[in-house]
Amino acid sequence: MVLKTNKKAKWFLIVLFSIVTIAISISIIIVSQKELPTEDLRLAREALTIAKEAEANIYSEKIYNESVQLYDSAMEKWSLENDRFILVRDYSQIISFAKRSKKKAEEAREESIKKSVNLSNDVKAAFVNLAKKIELYNKLFKDLPLSKSVFDAHNISKKYLSESKIAHENGKLKEAEILFKKAEIYVNHANVAAAKMLRDYFNDHSKWKSLANDAIAASRGGNKVILVDKFARKLYVYQSGKVLRSYDAEFGPNWMAHxxxxxxxxxxxxxxxxxxxxxxGNTIYHKALLLDYPNAEDKMRFAAKKKQGLISRSAGIGNLIEIHGHGGQGFNWTSGCVGLRDNDIDDLFRLVGAGTRVTIVGSVEPLSVVSNGLDF
Amino acid sequence: MKSKLIIAIAAMGIAVLFSSCAKVPQAEIDAATAAVQEVKDAGADLYVPEAYAALVDSMKSANEKVEVAKAKWFPNYSKSKELLAVVSQMAIDTKAKSEARKVELKAEVEAMIVEVKALVEENKALVAKAPKGKEGRAALEAINSDIAVAETTVTEVEALLANGDLIGSNDKIKAAKEKATSIKAELEEAIAKKGGK
Incomplete structure (x- = not known):
């Protein structure tokens, strides 16, 4: 009886062992035939690294982030699949995620390279454009009596431009673009305000031209006439319709105003x-030629403006407007007078006498001429 | 009785076969992940971007290795553990590199601040010697404003430095140094021309 039971147990074990062996073999075959996502994930990871080296996270942020998300999802899914029973694991979705991640990373890299090249070119072109605007200010506006905010805006724009150039040199194109845009805001603010001031100033040009023509005509009889051009910073002595002398002149800091x-x-x-x-000895400015300011027209204008409340009641009209020496300082420093170099006032002093006509105009030339064709 | 024992052993064997032989090295993964995060928090992605990118790549590679091991019949995490240990060590090294770069950058910025301050003072002294004739005075006004901008930049840089923004302060102070150097050259040229007349 015992022998029979042992025999049965032996057979049972043999059958069981055979079943287990077959099951294991089948499982090994199934598992070994399943494609693991290892290679696809490695390729996706490497593609992401290359894309990041090309700064795709900056210049192709959206596609790069999609690629990162796909890679992360693949890893998460792989971990979840690995927690399942080995025979029922399915890696197909993980492989799909990894492949899509790689493709997106490559797309992001390509887009990043394109965009960064374009951005670099755009920023370079913008530097040229901005430099032109700064040059325009230096050529045309810098001598205008601009407000401190306009003056500061111009200087701040130069600072941002210089910082932007450094960022560009360091390959930080986005930063260069941001700094450049800041510079552009400031330079535009300065140039727009200065251009408006200049255009407004030249609104009176036809009146000045007429005054200047009258003055030149008045010199045709042989009389000497002084014509002062504030914008050109020149004092001309005309005789017989021709320029007899010309001197550099300086004015008050608010020289653009009448x-x-x-x-x-x-x-x-x-x-x-x-x-x-x-x-x-009679003047502190070497020598001086006193003008008859205020003349009748000035007095009328002053009275009208006072009446309109445009000039305070307590204000006086002013006097002692002269052509005097101590000039050549390179800036507009007088209190409203016309400043010449001492040797120039000496020369003028010899040339003209009391009663000589002095015509002062904003500019003899029109804005189109003085701006030298500069577009603003 | 004997047969029952044999059956039990066989059943246990089968159970063992179908279960994992080793556990996921979660402690090592967590430690390496925390180390990488610490390195990022220390600003390594800004100060040593290449080393940081290599570290992140290694961490990802280690995670992949863990899953590769986990996917096997008989997971063996010894290689993953080794890799995670390497990542943790890399994190320590990267953090150290980042800290060293920060110290270096801070010293560079501080040195440049001193240089710019000195240049500003030199420029102020040169302005006093510069010619003030026609155009000169207006040009000097513009130069003075540029010097003032450089001085303002130094103040901004000092504030950025105090806030730990080393990269921002480095870029700004470089621009200020460039500007102050060009002003100095411009003034020296103007003075030399004046002397030559």
Whole structure:
């Protein structure tokens, strides 16, 4: 009986062992035939690394992030699949994610290279454009009596441009673009304000041209006439319709304005006459030619503006507008007078006498000429 | 009785066969992940981007290795553990490199601040000697404003440095140094021309 039981158990074990062996063999065959996502994930990871080296995370952010998400999803899914029973694991979706991640990473890299090249070119072109705007300011606007905010805006724009160039040199194109845009905002602010000031100033050009023509015509009889061009910073002596002398001149810091009241540091515009010649000792400015400011027209304008409340009641009209020495300082420093170099006032002093006509204009030439064809 | 024992052993054998032989090295994974995050928090992605990218790649590679092992009948994580240990060590090295770069960068910025301050002072002294004739005064006004901008930049850089923004401060101070150097050259040229007249 015992022998029979042992025999049965032996057979049972043999059958069981055979079943297990067959099951294991079948499982090994199934598992070994399943494609693992290892290679696809490695390729996706490498593609992501290459894309990042090409700064795809900056210049092709959307596609790069999609690629990262696909890779992360693949890894997450793989971990979940590996937690399942070995025979029922399915890696197909993981492989699909990994392949898509690789493709996206490659797309991101390509787009990044294209975009960064384009951005670099755009920024370079923008540097040229911005440099032109800065040059325009330096050529045309820098001598205007601009407000501090305009002056500061111009300088800040130069600072940002310089920082942008450094960022560009370091390959930080996005940063260069941001800094460049800041520079552009400031330079545009400065140039727009300065251009408006200049255009507004030249609104009176036809009046000035007429004044200048009258002055030149008045010299045709042989009389000497002084014509002062504030924009050109020149004082001309005309005789017989021709320029006899020309001197560099300087004015008050508010030289663009027409003088209206005492202390406005503006140089008047219009027709005046020399009322007095002041020799050395009678003036602190070497020598001086006193003008008859305010003339009748100035007085009328002053009274009208005062009446309109445009000039304060307590303000005076001002006086002592002269052509005097101590010039050549390179900036507009007088209180509204016309400053010449000492040797120039000496020469002029010899040339003209009391009663000489002095015509002061904003500019003899029109804006199109003085701007030298610069587009602004 | 004997047969029952044999059956039990066989059943256990089958159970063992169908279960994992080793556990996922979660502690090592967590440690390496935390180390990588610490390195990122220390700003290594900014200060040593290449080393940081290599570290991240190694971490990903280690994670892949863990899954490769996990996918096997009889998982063996010894290689994964080795790789995770390498990643943890790489993280320590990368953090050290990042800290060293920060110290180096801070020293560079501080040195440049000193240089720019000195250049500003030199430029102020040169402005006093520069010719002030026609155009000169207006040009000097523009130069003075450029010097003022350079001074403002130094103040901005000092504030950025105090906030730990070493890269921002480095870029700004470089621009200021470039500007201050060009101003100095411009002034020296103007003074030399004046002397030559």
């Amino acid at each position: 003088k209206e009241r005492a202390g406005d540091k503006a140089t008047p515009e219009g027709n005046y006459r020399i009322t007095k010649k002041k020799e050395r």
